[in-house]
Amino acid sequence: MSRVDRWLGAVLIVLALVWLWLVQTQIPDAGEEWPGPRGFPLLLGVVLAILGVWMILFPGSRTPDPGSRGHELAVAAGTFGVLVLYAFLLERVGFLLATPVVIALAMAGLLRMRRLAAMLSLAAGFTLGCWAIFEALLGTPLPRGAWRLW
Amino acid sequence: MIGDALGLTTIAATAAGSIVGLFFGAIPGLTFSMALALVMPFTFGMEPVPALAMLLAVYSGGMTGGAVSAVLLGIPGTPSAVATVFDGHQMARKGEASVALGAAVIASAFGGLFSLAVMVLLLEQVAAVAIRFGPTEIFALVLFGLSTICGLAERSLLRGLIAGVLGLMMMTIGLDEIDGVGRLTFGTVQLQQGVNMLVAMIALFAIPQVITTFIETRADENVRGSAAPWPGDVRAEFPWRRLRGYWWLMVRSSGIGTIVGAIPGTGGPIAAFLAYDHARRFSRRPEEYGKGELGGVVAPESANNAVMGGALIPMLSLGIPGDPATAVILGGLLVHGLQPGPLLFDSNLDIIYALYITILVSWVVILLVQLWGIRVFVRVLRVPPHLLGVCILVLCAIGSYAIRNSVFDVYVVAVIGLFGYALQRMRIPLAPVVLGLVLGPTLEQQYRTALILSEGSHRIFLESPFAVALFALTGAVIGWQIWSSLRTGRREGT
Numbered sequence: 008m009s010r011v012d013r014w015l016g017a018v019l020i021v022l023a024l025v026w027l028w029l030v031q032t033q034i035p036d037a038g039e040e041w042p043g044p045r046g047f048p049l050l051l052g053v054v055l056a057i058l059g060v061w062m063i064l065f066p067g068s069r070t071p072d073p074g075s076r077g078h079e080l081a082v083a084a085g086t087f088g089v090l091v092l093y094a095f096l097l098e099r100v101g102f103l104l105a106t107p108v109v110i111a112l113a114m115a116g117l118l119r120m121r122r123l124a125a126m127l128s129l130a131a132g133f134t135l136g137c138w139a140i141f142e143a144l145l146g147t148p149l150p151r152g153a154w155r156l157w
Numbered sequence: 158m159i160g161d162a163l164g165l166t167t168i169a170a171t172a173a174g175s176i177v178g179l180f181f182g183a184i185p186g187l188t189f190s191m192a193l194a195l196v197m198p199f200t201f202g203m204e205p206v207p208a209l210a211m212l213l214a215v216y217s218g219g220m221t222g223g224a225v226s227a228v229l230l231g232i233p234g235t236p237s238a239v240a241t242v243f244d245g246h247q248m249a250r251k252g253e254a255s256v257a258l259g260a261a262v263i264a265s266a267f268g269g270l271f272s273l274a275v276m277v278l279l280l281e282q283v284a285a286v287a288i289r290f291g292p293t294e295i296f297a298l299v300l301f302g303l304s305t306i307c308g309l310a311e312r313s314l315l316r317g318l319i320a321g322v323l324g325l326m327m328m329t330i331g332l333d334e335i336d337g338v339g340r341l342t343f344g345t346v347q348l349q350q351g352v353n354m355l356v357a358m359i360a361l362f363a364i365p366q367v368i369t370t371f372i373e374t375r376a377d378e379n380v381r382g383s384a385a386p387w388p389g390d391v392r393a394e395f396p397w398r399r400l401r402g403y404w405w406l407m408v409r410s411s412g413i414g415t416i417v418g419a420i421p422g423t424g425g426p427i428a429a430f431l432a433y434d435h436a437r438r439f440s441r442r443p444e445e446y447g448k449g450e451l452g453g454v455v456a457p458e459s460a461n462n463a464v465m466g467g468a469l470i471p472m473l474s475l476g477i478p479g480d481p482a483t484a485v486i487l488g489g490l491l492v493h494g495l496q497p498g499p500l501l502f503d504s505n506l507d508i509i510y511a512l513y514i515t516i517l518v519s520w521v522v523i524l525l526v527q528l529w530g531i532r533v534f535v536r537v538l539r540v541p542p543h544l545l546g547v548c549i550l551v552l553c554a555i556g557s558y559a560i561r562n563s564v565f566d567v568y569v570v571a572v573i574g575l576f577g578y579a580l581q582r583m584r585i586p587l588a589p590v591v592l593g594l595v596l597g598p599t600l601e602q603q604y605r606t607a608l609i610l611s612e613g614s615h616r617i618f619l620e621s622p623f624a625v626a627l628f629a630l631t632g633a634v635i636g637w638q639i640w641s642s643l644r645t646g647r648r649e650g651t
Contacts (some may be wrong), residue, residue: 013581026326031389034340041613044333044340047601051326056318084373085577086364086550090571092552100565106389106551113547117371133548137555147559 016062023056101152174214182222189219237425244453268459271411272466297315297627324593364574414460418467432460
């Protein structure tokens with residue numbers, strides 16, 4: 008576990024350094040005034056770096072190693088991919104077409120379901136149910152889609 | 158006017174408002190502030206009393222509804238229900254969903270009624286104290302709220318601090334409200350709005366859990382297709398006996414909620430976290446918190462609902478809204494020709510009394526609707542976990558979209574969700590990240606406002622006895638936590 012903690016500490020230090028560099032280059036300087044728009048982000052970056060150093064110097068030895076298996080990372084990446092695809096489709100073809108496609112894809116790809124009837128009924132039923140609640144009942148507009156690819 | 162408060166129209170408006178509020182509060186991504194804004198046009202043609210009754214019922218119903226998804230799905234329906242997730246969802250996973258929901262409903266009604274009683278008794282006095290709170294005092298109060306990160310850090314204080322800092326960092330992205338400068342926006346319009354707190358919370362609470370469910374389903378082929386309740390058997394019962402030892406906690410938490418609510422710029426999330434931390438610290442079994450302890454549901458739910466009565470005090474007596482929801486209600490008063498402030502007590506005293514009665518009626522209605530609704534709500538768990546996971550994934554996306562009608566927020570959910578999963582894998586607790594998200598903007602804004610007022614001198618923070626007392630309390634809390642963490646480490650080492 009201490010090795011994992013040291014790695015985590017190193018990642019945090021890198022994250023903090025990238026953050027501090029971004030703060031220095033992206034946020035305009037407010038002159039001599041403290042803290043200004045930069046002050047808080049700078050302070051937080053420094054604190055994160057200190058915590059990263061603390062993690063390397065005093066790694067926790069009692070916390071069990073979470074471990075990592077290939078299929079778990081694949082499912083995590085797959086879920087991320089499904090959400091990104093959903094956002095992409097919502098913008099282009101709208102809620103009513105994007106939702107059943109994404110539900111079917113998640114069930115087939117992430118859950119490896121092969122029962123077509125179950126997949127189709129959930130995809131269609133949930134899409135229509137959400138549309139009825141959000142659009143028809145609550146009057147909350149759902150994406151209609153721009154109907155262009157880019 | 159007072160008679161109107163008990164009229165059929167007012168009761169019907171209250172019931173409708175409660176149901177709409179409960180619905181919006183329960184669905185992640187839909188907030189009761191949004192519900193209030195949507196309901197507002199419906200009230201224009203009404204008489205003042207039923208119109209205000211409807212708005213107040215949406216507020217109280219929405220605050221209560223947040224606990225439903227917090228308990229059943231592990232996703233807070235509203236920011237105020239974040240602290241309820243920690244133990245409420247653990248109870249649901251142990252098959253005690255209806256006990257947690259029943260306790261949440263009863264605690265919510267208790268908190269609401271308690272704050273109403275305080276409001277009736279102390280309206281003018283509390284308002285006179287709260288109006289004196291400047292940025293220094295609010296900064297000190299928020300800092301004290303942040304000190305609860307230590308308490309939410311589970312086993313590792315260091316990991317809790319890392320999580321809290323990451324949450325605070327996330328909330329600095331976007332347009333700086335004081336200087337109007339874009340921070341880490343990379344020139345994009347979407348990032349100028351910053352990371353929406355509710356979007357980030359949906360992502361952090363829901364996505365890692367959905368990923369875990371998918372992984373478990375893939376690992377166990379037999380789980381797929383089963384209609385077993387998730388995560389355990391659900392019984393429909395009301396926990397009157399279980400609540401026997403928690404009434405005093407409800408009183409204390411309601412007191413915290415009422416006081417916090419009366420301070421403008423604070424609100425439900427801060428009250429809920431303070432009450433949760435208070436309950437855990439003064440519990441005989443603090444180690445049970447986070448694992449499904451009933452006190453972890455009772456305390457935040459009493460507190461966040463007590464905020465309403467507290468928030469209405471400065472709004473009614475001074476015209477200062479305590480939170481976004483009371484700001485919408487203030488708009489409702491103005492639409493009906495009622496100017497909140499000290500003059501309201503002279504010219505429209507009857508409307509003040511009518512408001513008291515409508516709040517009382519709304520809590521009775523909410524209690525009945527919620528207690529009846531538990532049997533419906535618990536059925537959500539009777540869906541196979543992996544199918545529920547797919548549905549939650551879609552709900553997260555459209556719920557995030559609905560907050561600002563922005564597809565960009567769906568991308569944000571994907572990124573923060575994956576980030577949350579990575580943190581979870583590294584055993585970094587997510588609760589302090591959320592605390593940082595909730596308290597970060599207020600902390601920075603009040604700190605900077607105080608320094609602008611003092612022309613850059615930090616001495617201003619030592620000039621207020623209330624702020625100094627809160628700083629001392631914060632220091633004591635952190636010191637005590639470090640000491641107990643070192644003591645636990647030493648004990649485990651031997």
